[in-house]
Amino acid sequence: MSTAITGAGPGAKTRIEYDDTPVRQFMIASIFWGIIGMLVGVVIATQLGVWQANFATPWLTFGRLRPLHTNAVIFAFVGNMMFAGIYYSTQRLVKARTASKLLSRIHFWGWQLIIVAAAITLPLGLTRGKEYAELIWPINIAVALIWVVFAVNFFWTLARRNEPSLYVAIWFYIATIITVAMLYIVNHLSIPTSWTHSYPIFGGVQDALVQWWYGHNAVAFFLTTPILGIMYYFLPKAAERPVYSYRLSIVHFWSLVFIYIWAGPHHLLNTSLPVWLQSLGMIFSLMLWAPSWGGMLNGLLTLRGAWHKLRTDHVLKFFVAAVTFYGMATFEGPLMSIRSVNALSHYSDWTIAHVHGGALGWNGFMAAGMFYWLAPRLWRRPLHSPAAANMHFWLGTVGILIYMLSMYVSGITQGLMLSATREGGTVLAYPNFLDAVTSTKVLMHVRALGGLMYLVGFVMLAWNIWKTARGAEAVNGSIEVFVPEKEKGMGIVAGFLNAPVIYTTLLFVFAAGWAALPGAWSAMCIVGLIATAAMMSMNFEFSKKGWSSWYDRLLVNALPFTVLTVVAVFIGGLVQIIPTVMVNTAKSIEGVRQIPYTPLELAGRDIYIREGCYLCHSQQIRTLVGDVLRYGDYSKLGESIYDHPFQWGSKRIGPDLSREGGKYPNSWHFFHMRDPRQISPGSTMPTYPWLYTDKTDTAALPNKLSVQRKIGVPYGPMTDAEIQQDCDKQAAGIVADLKAAGAEVPPEREIVALISYLQKLGKSEKVAPADAPKTAAN
Amino acid sequence: MFHRILVEEWQRVLSIVSITLFFAVFVIHFIRVRRIPRETIAHMEKLPLENDDHE
Incomplete structure (x- = not known):
């Protein structure tokens, strides 16, 4: 049976067979990658409580696996789930078969190749050093191309539709396709230095703002709007009644799409970001309460008169719990965007609790509900075990609660301990950062247990769907439609x-x-x-x-x-x-200008980024008493203007490093990187033995310096030989100093470059307004 | 004008413009959806409930 739509004239009745192959493919891929992403999550959660779980192996350390976890969950698990839901619902809502089978195939296999490339490159330490935007530039281009293929296939299908109206779910899909493309391209603008490395064109505060404009809206337009579209289609389906208020869904769409994009600066509260931008981010985050809760209530009230079905219908259980988690996460998000609340929650595990409420509760449960609903229809056979699906629900729900509660306790403990003062606010109550780490260590085990329970639930889902599909025939849905009179488009x-x-x-x-x-x-x-x-x-x-x-x-x-x-x-x-x-003027760099890195320091910085140090250590002293007492005067905009990418960070598992330079001798760093517990008893930091055997890649430096010049860092002209001489001279000084302290290492080893970088952190010069650069980019 | 009191730097006016824009968008859509004919709403909300032979 195939589509009969071609050639059928207006008013004719015809039968359409939908193309559900991509739906099945994306669903299976989502389950597979979801299990991988969650497994890596359990591993890194374990590493936070048991440092030995890093296995002193480069590609197994927390700093390299954490980006793999976040990228796998966001782009592989939720991405594939989103595509499955969009391909299924769009065809039915517009009463047309997906326009091109070829484009669907390219989309599916292209997306899986991208995921495989990410799974290989991230553990190898090939990264751009920006959260959720770590993938290297050739993969970025592939993502953009595959996204265009998806967009063409989607809009082409809309153009061939037999239902003139566009249901609100389609609006959410359109907003997703357009906005993700815009955000992804702007935040990934980079200049390559090699096939696997590039520097972003933005630096310092500009990079921070662009990154969190992207990072926040990755949550908004990748993890929220498409899933809301899926909610508006699948929830009425499962409840067998129309959405509570279609009028409300329209207000929900426009207000959400309009407000969400502004709220990014709430990730940078109390930092050196200009205050007006912080206020803007906070105000718009608070306004998000209205549309988010409008949507949440619209979803829940769709079950009016059908609440009794929750007792027996596993699909509805997942959907209702998911929408409830959406409501909780979108209540908590604006709350955390209030500057005073953020002072406590930011850089702590509170944020981790918040994002997992969204990812596990909202995204994960929407995915599970949708898969349990789809599988019996895609293979035309009842679900193998509804009892196992019910068990999955309870295992997952309890797992999320254990995970989130442990992270709330941990986060609030960290926030309170690290900001606590005594003697009239002049002395830190807990001057040793490790006090906060050791106090919350047991909670890392609890968190790993909660994550493991959630993972086991998803393995049960995989088993259940495999048993349902095994031996069954994959079938495509079909429907009879009347071909409508074609209206002339608006243009x-x-x-x-x-x-x-x-x-x-x-x-x-x-x-x-x-x-x-x-x-x-x-x-x-x-x-x-x-x-x-x-x-x-x-x-x-x-x-x-x-x-x-x-x-x-x-x-x-x-x-x-x-x-x-x-x-x-x-x-x-x-x-x-x-x-x-x-705003990058003399006034806004606040009279301080960063001193550019020497070639060796730049090489050391790239090692720092490769190892994912920014995932545990921030480089931003906030305008808060606790931060200033612990780390020194608050960070100024000018102190990071040459940082491509910026390294302000979003989480402090270890202390801030903005002013690390000169704080300890070279030998301290040498012994600390080799065995952190020798210097800091109770530390959970991994060991880095390979830094003492691997050689620094100085051959790449001429290209890197050339690109740094192009993006505005004021390096003078240097020949390749001069660059090498400069590196050798600085390394020799560090090696001699280490030798005097009883630590011997050849000068070309990576640890020497890394020490040179760490000792540069916080070094800046005073600038008179007249001498300040007009823009950081020039 | 109020901007001389409130606005110390020109960028600050953007907060005012943004909130004005948001409320305009919100109010316009609120009024608009109230005026959509009942039949149109009934048609739209039934779209996901039309079953194919899968369902």
Whole structure:
């Protein structure tokens, strides 16, 4: 049986066979990679309590496995799940078979190849050093290309649809496709130094802002909007009743899409990010309460009159728990974005509890519910064991609760201990950072147990679906449809050049001008505002056409709808990023300028990034009493302007390293990296024996320095020989110093370069305003 | 004008513009959805419930 839609004229009745092969493929891939990602999660959770679990092996250390865990869960587990849900629901909502089987195949196999490439490169230490954006540049290009293939296949399917209206789930998918593309491209702009290494074009505060604009919206548009689309399709299906309020879903969509993009700076509260940006991030995060809870309630109330089904229906159990976790996580997120709450929660395990509520509760349970619903339909056979599915639900739920509770206790303990002072706030109550580590060590074991329970639940799901599909015939769904009369599309020109859009734009421009411009310009803007309102009123009075006719047409025209979604998400990005690029002036580097790294220090920095040190050590002293007492004066913008990528970090499993340079002798670092517990009893840091045997890659430095110059770091001209001489000279000094302290090592070893970098941290020069660079990028 | 009191740096006006924009978007959509005909809503909300031969 195949699609009969081609050639059928308007009004004809025809049977369509959906292409469910990609749905099955993505579902199986999601389960497989999900188990791998969760297993790595259990391993790294164990490493935090038992340092020996790092096995003194480079590719098994926490710093290299943690990016593998996050990337596997986000892009492999949730990514594949999202594609399965989108391919299944889109075909049915638009009553058309997926446009191209070939593009579906390229999408599936391309995405799996990307995941395999990530699983190989990340443990090898090939990374860009930015969270959730670690993959090296050739893989970034592959991701962008495969995303375009997905987008073409999706929009092509919409163009061939037999249902004129676009259900709200489709809106969420459109927003996902467009916004993820925009975020991914901007945050991955880099200049390569080799086939496996590059430096991002942004540095310091710019890089921090772009990274968290991306990082926050990866959560928003990769882990939330597509899954909300899936919720709006699969939850009514499972409950066998329409969504509680379709009107609410429309308000939910537009307000969520419009607000989410602005909230990124809440990841940088109390840092050296300009205060106005911090306030903007906080305000928009608080406003997110409204749409998030609107969506959550809309999901839960869809079960009105069907709550009794929860007792027996395993699919609904997963969906309801998932939506509840969504509600909890989206209540907690804005709460943590309040600066005073963030002072306690940030850099602690509280954040880890929060993200796992979202990932395990919302994403993981939505995935499980969807898979249990899909499997019997995709293989036309009842689920092998509903009892096992029920057990999976309870094992997973208890696992999440154990995990989250342990991380709340750990996070709040860490936050309180590390900020506690005595004697009128002049002395730290716990001056040794390790006090917070040892106090919470037992909770790391509890967290690993919770994660293990969740993983076992997913292994049960894999077994259950395998038993359901084994020996059964894979079948595609089919449906009879009437081919509708084709309406003439609105077109992109008419999408913009019409009265409502023109009047709205004028109103916004004049309102902004009135607020921002001085004197006569401001008065002119008020006049403009009144004139526009009057013209608008007359226009509608005489034309007898309301805004609604335009809006109704927009909702059935995918292209202009997509463009307006881009505009909605673009405004938030532009407002944050353009001023940040422009604020790098004498005033905002706060009279301090970073001294660029020497070639050896740069090589050491790349080793630091390769080993994922930024995942446990921040380089940002916040404007908080506890931070300043512990680490010194708060970080200034100018202190990291040449850092490509920035290394402010997001979690402190170890202390901040912003001012590490000169704090301890070279020998301290030498012995500490070899055996951290020799220097710091109770430390959970891995050992790094390979740094004492592997040679520093100085041959790559000429290319690296050349790229650093291009992105604005003021290196003078140096020949290859001069670079090598500079490295040799600095290494010889460190080696001589180490020898005097009883530590012998050849100068070309990686530990020497790493020590040179660590000893440079916090070194800056005072700058008079007139001498300050106009921009960091030039 | 209020911006002379509140706005010390030009970037700060962006917070005001942003909130104004958000409320405009929110209010416009709220009004708009209230005016969507009942039949349209009934059609839209039934779209996921149309079963194929799988279901």
